[in-house]
Amino acid sequence: MMELESSIKIEVKTEYIEEQSSPKEERYLFSYTITIINLGDKAATLKSRMWSITDANGHHSEVQGAGVVGETPTIAPNTAYQYTSGTVCETPFAVMQGFYGMVSEDGTEFKARIAPFRLAAPGLIH
Numbered sequence: 001m002m003e004l005e006s007s008i009k010i011e012v013k014t015e016y017i018e019e020q021s022s023p024k025e026e027r028y029l030f031s032y033t034i035t036i037i038n039l040g041d042k043a044a045t046l047k048s049r050m051w052s053i054t055d056a057n058g059h060h061s062e063v064q065g066a067g068v069v070g071e072t073p074t075i076a077p078n079t080a081y082q083y084t085s086g087t088v089c090e091t092p093f094a095v096m097q098g099f100y101g102m103v104s105e106d107g108t109e110f111k112a113r114i115a116p117f118r119l120a121a122p123g124l125i126h
Helices: none
Strands: 008-016 028-038 044-055 060-066 080-089 093-104 109-120
Touching (some): 008 093, 008 109, 028 093, 028 109, 044 080, 044 109, 080 093
Antiparallel strands (some): 008 028, 028 080, 044 060, 044 093, 093 109
């Protein structure tokens, strides 16, 4: 497997879901919208995902699985795929990062790295 593939660009937007969170119960819900852009000249199919999540208490968890939101999308050159998902944390601040396992149309497997991004409830200074 090639380590990284620069033809895939990943953009992330996060949101704190206050109405479904309960700070008294240490339950903070965040949504994240991911846009995966194929800047290369070959189609690429997202086969798997691996997330690493670290909260403000230093608690670390990993999530692995096939595809994203029940799909294994094929992203044509110069197009993008977008989805929204969510996660529950025990603290109002956490960091997520990871990678997508991808396969190009010629069968080459590679990882598209997801740079670390913050999940933060409003009003926090970090």
